[in-house]
Amino acid sequence: MNAEGIERALKRMAREIQELARGGELAIVGIRRGGVHLAERLRRELASVTGQKPLVGTLDIALYRDDLSERASAPVVGPTDIRFPVTGKTVVLVDDVIYTGRTVRAALDELVDFGRPRRVLLAVLVDRGGRELPIAPDLVGAKLEVPEREQVEVQLVEGGAAEDQVIIKPRGNA
């Protein structure tokens, strides 16, 4: 997936979000770290479609992980930044890639600790399959069947990449 493909996918997703969320007050929440820049881009697309900028926030799920006791050391905790009441809002959770679904499970648990959203939608740029939990995205940029030994990497200029692209590479030496 190249820069043009990513842009097209985000534009389409923004239109779909607008349709799905009709009437409700929107908030876009990026899941760190892969979802943060995508959330900001979706927010800009939505602003150009609807004329008003939705609220934006960031979730770091480290404190909600299910594998703390299985890891050699405690994972790094980044900042969570939700400066608005989520109660009553239509919240769009944004991540770059959905795989096992465990990150989304953690993000949902964390989100509801901030309040009771009217509705939660899940937007991902890439669905690579391989779910381990009954979780499905509402908005998908691209569906790719990626074998377990490989990983999907979304590179964005905001994250320091030379150009936007989605690449598939062997797992491990990330």
Add this chain to the structure above:
Amino acid sequence: MIGRHKHLIGLEPLSREEILGLLQLAVSMKEVLRRPIKKVPTLRGKAVVNLFFEASTRTRTSFETAAKILSADAFNWTSSTSSVTKGETLLDTARNIEAMHPDVLVIRHPAGGAPQYVANRVGCAVANAGDGAHEHPSQGLLDLFTLAEHFTRVGGKPGGEVGKKEDVVPDFGTIAGKTVAIVGDISHSRVARSDLYGLTKLGAKVRFCGPPTMMPPGVEAMGATVHHQLREAVEGADAVVMLRIQHERIGDPLIPGTREYSKFWGLNAKKAAEWLTPTCAILHPGPINRGVELSSEVADGPRSVILEQVENGVAVRMAILYLLAGGAHEIDTPAPEGAARA
């Protein structure tokens, strides 16, 4: 694990990077304190035991609160209501509590070295909550956190403003090059030691000030300058840490009386106005002896960041417990990627 360390005994053994890692983690933990629901499920099923052989309300409550916000089970054990009064030794007490499978033992003890002694003999992680005149690392860390918040807050504004306590994300780089005066009974103060190690590792200069009878020998070798005049110590300082004068020391040969102490080494509004820079912050580890080391006007005044210290203390202790209780200590292989990030 805090970097390479399984236990938190003091700030002296920690590297600059390990200290910065803890402080940065505390920033995320402080955000949790501001949420509508102040609870995260992180340490569910983990147990933290507070083992206190010395009186404390602030530190014990702070560790207990930190554990509970992280969903760990917290148990308090204080020597005055325990079998210590029946003659049980420190090691027997620790071993018996360890048999109940805690993940972290938080220990306060009047003897310096007690937490290290226990850490060498038990399987779980140990956090020092103050041992004798040795160290009080969580206090040192919360002081660093509070100072960085203060320096970040006043840093952008020339001439600076104190008193307006708007939220800032602390920049720990602001500590480098600053001068911090620590005033009081240095020789009996574990806070002074932990502050000194933490501040010098982050590049600050430290001035120790107090009566000559309360200045331990050889502190210059630890990296501090020694002053016996309060004015000389606090003039030009970016922050002043006033230590508590322990009542049990008053009247003994170290200081003749509280009035004399207050006259020479106490800080009141008049001295603060005349000697301190406009942006100088005042810290105190608590509990304050009002009118002895600090007058009420100063303790409750705009320069005081004493209540920020208490709030930051919870965030810092959450970071400590997260690193000590999180992760499987005996397993060295990283978890498979599928479990790590979906």
